[in-house]
Structures are given as structure tokens and as C-alpha cells.
Amino acid sequence: MRSFKLLLFIACVFGLAGHAERARAGHKAHGRRQVQTAARAESLFRQSCARCHGLDGRARTELGELTGAPDFADAAWQEGRSGQRMRASIAHGRGGMPSFKDRLSPGEIASLVAYIRGFQKVADQNPRR
Ligand code: HEC
Numbered sequence: 001m002r003s004f005k006l007l008l009f010i011a012c013v014f015g016l017a018g019h020a021e022r023a024r025a026g027h028k029a030h031g032r033r034q035v036q037t038a039a040r041a042e043s044l045f046r047q048s049c050a051r052c053h054g055l056d057g058r059a060r061t062e063l064g065e066l067t068g069a070p071d072f073a074d075a076a077w078q079e080g081r082s083g084q085r086m087r088a089s090i091a092h093g094r095g096g097m098p099s100f101k102d103r104l105s106p107g108e109i110a111s112l113v114a115y116i117r118g119f120q121k122v123a124d125q126n127p128r129r
Contacts, residue, residue, distance in 0.1 A: 040111065041111035045116075048100065048104070052069045056073070057071070057072035058071045058119075072116050072119040073119050090104070091109055
């Protein structure tokens with residue numbers, strides 16, 4: 001009977017340890033996925049968007065000025081744009097911006113919106129002089 005209890009105890013400890021290990025592995029995988037998504041969004045932005053919007057999102061490029069692309073670093077501009085509206089604009093185009101729905105998946109478009117939100121933080125740290 002004692003050895004049975006001991007066995008049960010050992011089984012529990014290993015069972016719990018295994019569970020914690022799996023939970024940790026899950027967290028790690030999740031973190032890695034987020035990093036991968038962010039890296040992918042950055043490379044998509046460089047490929048498809050930066051020629052107008054600029055690598056810093058401020059649209060200080062020839063094409064950006066020609067087409068009248070907005071400054072993504074402008075906090076007031078960001079506040080006036082919901083994520084849903086931005087996703088729709090990227091998918092279907094708006095004004096001088098072409099439609100991207102044939103080239104980008106909804107997931108890629110959503111990751112680009114998150115990436116564009118990031119330009120505002122950069123601006124907060126480096127206010128325009
Ligand atoms: C040919 C130039 C050009 C390219 C390439 C381009 N944009 Fe734009 N983008 C614009 C212009 C111009 C506007 C302003 C449209 C307006 O409000 O009339 C704009 C506006 C936007 C807006 C704001 C839309 C809104 O709802 O007000 C987002 C978000 C955006 N672009 C994201 C992107 C992303 C992401 C890409 C790449 C996948 C991209 N753009 C590629 C020119 C471009």
C-alpha cells in the first residue's frame with residue numbers, strides 16, 4: 001500500500017512537470033509565431049508599400065508626395081482610422097492607393113495594419129521638429 005502511494009505521488013509529480021513543460025513549449029511557440037508575423041509584415045511593407053509610404057511610414061517619398069499618401073506617424077491621423085477601415089482600404093484601394101486583395105491574404109493585411117500602428121510609437125519617441 002505504501003509503495004502504491006509512493007508510485008501515485010511520483011506519477012503526479014511527473015504528470016505535473018510534463019504539463020508545465022508542455023505549457024512552456026506552447027508559450028514559446030506562440031511568441032515565435034508573433035515574431036515571425038511581425039518580421040513577415042515588415043518585409044511585406046518594404047516590398048509593397050514603402051515606395052509610397054516610406055520605410056518610416058511618413059510618406060516622404062516621391063510617389064508618396066505625388067499620390068498624397070498620409071503620414072502614419074501622425075497620432076491624430078491614426079486615431080481617426082479604425083482597424084476595420086484600414087483593412088478595407090488596403091484590400092480595395094483608396095484614392096491613389098491600389099487594391100491589394102489579389103496579392104495579400106486577410107491575415108497579411110491584418111498584420112500590416114498592426115505594423116502601421118507601430119509607426120505612431122516611433123513618432124512619439126521622435127516628435128517632428
Ligand atoms: C502607389 C502608392 C501607394 C502604395 C504602393 C500603397 N499606398 Fe497606402 N496609401 C496611398 C495613398 C495615396 C493613400 C491615401 C488615400 C486617400 O485617403 O485618399 C494611402 C492610404 C493608406 C492607408 C489609410 C487608408 C484609410 O483608410 O485612410 C493605409 C492603412 C495604407 N495606405 C496602407 C498601405 C499598405 C499596407 C500598403 C502596401 C500593401 C500600401 N498602403 C501601399 C498610396 C499608396
